[in-house]
Amino acid sequence: MANTAEETKVNNQIIENLFNKCEASIKAFDNLIEKAKNLTKKKIVKDGSIDNALLEKEQFLCHGFSWLASYNFALREILNWAKNLEKNKKSFDLEKLILQSAFGEYLSQIIGGISMCQTEIIRAGDFGLTDEDINAFLIDEVKGLIKYGNTNDVRMQIAKHIVDNNYGNVGLEDETLEMIKDQFKKFSEDQVLPYAHEWHLKDELIPMEIIKQMADLGVFGLTIPEEFGGLGMKKIAMCVVTEELSRGYIGIGSIGTRAEIAAELIKLGGRDEQKKKWLPKIASGEILPTAVFSEPNTGSDLGSLKTRAVKEGNVYKITGNKTWITHGARTDIMTMMVRTNPNEKGYKGLSIILAEKPRGTDKEPFPAKGMSGSEIEVLGYRGMKEYEIAFDNFETKSENLLGSEEGKGFKQLMETVESARIQTAARAI
Numbered sequence: 279m280a281n282t283a284e285e286t287k288v289n290n291q292i293i294e295n296l297f298n299k300c301e302a303s304i305k306a307f308d309n310l311i312e313k314a315k316n317l318t319k320k321k322i323v324k325d326g327s328i329d330n331a332l333l334e335k336e337q338f339l340c341h342g343f344s345w346l347a348s349y350n351f352a353l354r355e356i357l358n359w360a361k362n363l364e365k366n367k368k369s370f371d372l373e374k375l376i377l378q379s380a381f382g383e384y385l386s387q388i389i390g391g392i393s394m395c396q397t398e399i400i401r402a403g404d405f406g407l408t409d410e411d412i413n414a415f416l417i418d419e420v421k422g423l424i425k426y427g428n429t430n431d432v433r434m435q436i437a438k439h440i441v442d443n444n445y446g447n448v449g450l451e452d453e454t455l456e457m458i459k460d461q462f463k464k465f466s467e468d469q470v471l472p473y474a475h476e477w478h479l480k481d482e483l484i485p486m487e488i489i490k491q492m493a494d495l496g497v498f499g500l501t502i503p504e505e506f507g508g509l510g511m512k513k514i515a516m517c518v519v520t521e522e523l524s525r526g527y528i529g530i531g532s533i534g535t536r537a538e539i540a541a542e543l544i545k546l547g548g549r550d551e552q553k554k555k556w557l558p559k560i561a562s563g564e565i566l567p568t569a570v571f572s573e574p575n576t577g578s579d580l581g582s583l584k585t586r587a588v589k590e591g592n593v594y595k596i597t598g599n600k601t602w603i604t605h606g607a608r609t610d611i612m613t614m615m616v617r618t619n620p621n622e623k624g625y626k627g628l629s630i631i632l633a634e635k636p637r638g639t640d641k642e643p644f645p646a647k648g649m650s651g652s653e654i655e656v657l658g659y660r661g662m663k664e665y666e667i668a669f670d671n672f673e674t675k676s677e678n679l680l681g682s683e684e685g686k687g688f689k690q691l692m693e694t695v696e697s698a699r700i701q702t703a704a705r706a707i
């Protein structure tokens with residue numbers, strides 16, 4: 279007979295029969311998600327396919343469903359991680375505590391509400407799930423995990439391990455990745471940690487010597503194919519490296535994001551000559567890229583951005599304002615999203631341009647004609663500096679259009695941000 283929440287036994291904060299309870303909870307979650315999916319589908323599907331107007335109307339629900347599905351996937355994967363450790367006789371107390379804490383938290387949020395952003399919370403009831411559906415999900419195993427999985431005592435126990443420098447076994451099970459992890463852990467401990475706090479307090483750019491060492495270690499070309507001078511590794515290698523670098527300093531872990539965005543944009547959307555020209559230089563760290571998308575009134579809703587690029591002869595003249603541009607000054611190439619077609623107000627009028635610029639310094643951040651700007655001082659996430667940048671007929675060669683056709687920018691970026699998001703998540707250590 280299954281334990282009730284009251285009967286759930288806990289030994290030194292660890293729930294007994296933890297794996298079985300997690301397994302049963304995933305099944306209950308699968309059933310719930312199937313019901314939520316069908317209810318969501320009913321609201322957005324017309325004549326057998328998703329209707330854009332309905333999708334727009336129901337974006338809260340669809341956004342919520344994607345959160346629910348992500349929680350489902352995340353719990354399944356964290357259980358697989360723990361089971362693999364157990365199979366290889368590597369599961370210890372800390373890893374079990376992490377597992378039950380994740381289940382405890384996520385399962386309770388499914389009922390109590392998932393905070394999708396500061397202003398939006400999705401609850402099971404929002405999908406139209408009935409009391410009966412919710413009660414069917416709240417089996418004893420789920421209740422036990424909600425009650426005992428992520429208590430304050432559990433979190434304190436996890437914190438004690440961390441104080442002892444034990445962060446848990448990530449279970450890479452791959453010699454090369456383990457080696458890379460050790461190498462970057464050492465780099466962070468020796469070259470970053472002793473100095474990072476001072477860089478932060480002084481609001482300084484990360485020293486170029488450090489960036490040079492990172493380039494020599496292959497940080498900027500990790501996932502660039504070997505034929506273009508990179509190491510041709512998978513995204514997991516990028517995550518391992520990013521985690522270790524971010525452990526030292528968030529700015530160090532983030533500097534590779536810009537290279538990742540630029541390289542992925544060029545790899546997926548660039549012409550052959552653009553790949554040959556830029557990828558080896560990005561991989562070697564010879565050039566540093568910056569991502570120039572956001573505008574003063576346009577962040578999430580990038581499709582409506584206004585910065586204009588007008589083609590005149592063999593140049594584009596760019597005019598408009600960009601903001602929150604990380605590492606905007608001390609970089610050599612901007613992956614810029616601009617509007618090339620003013621008659622098309624939405625995403626279809628956008629293009630990406632790989633605009634070269636001279637590298638700036640603290641004294642002279644934007645030594646380029648048609649480009650000016652100033653630093654946005656931030657409390658955290660320092661080391662690269664954020665800038666507001668104004669473009670006034672800034673010129674770049676028309677051959678710098680990414681790919682061979684205007685109007686493809688938004689789609690090119692959407693394909694690319696998948697990998698930038700993974701890298702960004704890996705920084706959150």
Ligand SMILES: Cc1cc2nc3c(=O)[nH]c(=O)nc-3n(C[C@H](O)[C@H](O)[C@H](O)COP(=O)(O)OP(=O)(O)OC[C@H]3O[C@@H](n4cnc5c(N)ncnc54)[C@H](O)[C@@H]3O)c2cc1C
Binds near residue numbers: 569
């Ligand atoms: C430290 C830092 C570094 C950055 N670096 C860069 C960079 O290098 N390059 C670059 O181009 N940009 C950069 N940005 C900008 C960043 O990409 C934007 O801040 C982000 O896209 C959000 O846009 P916004 O600030 O205009 O907020 P908004 O889009 O106005 O969002 C404000 C709030 O509204 C919510 N919201 C937005 N749309 C919806 C919706 N449809 N439904 C419900 N809620 C919604 C959001 O979740 C948020 O809580 C950086 C930002 C920061 C803070």
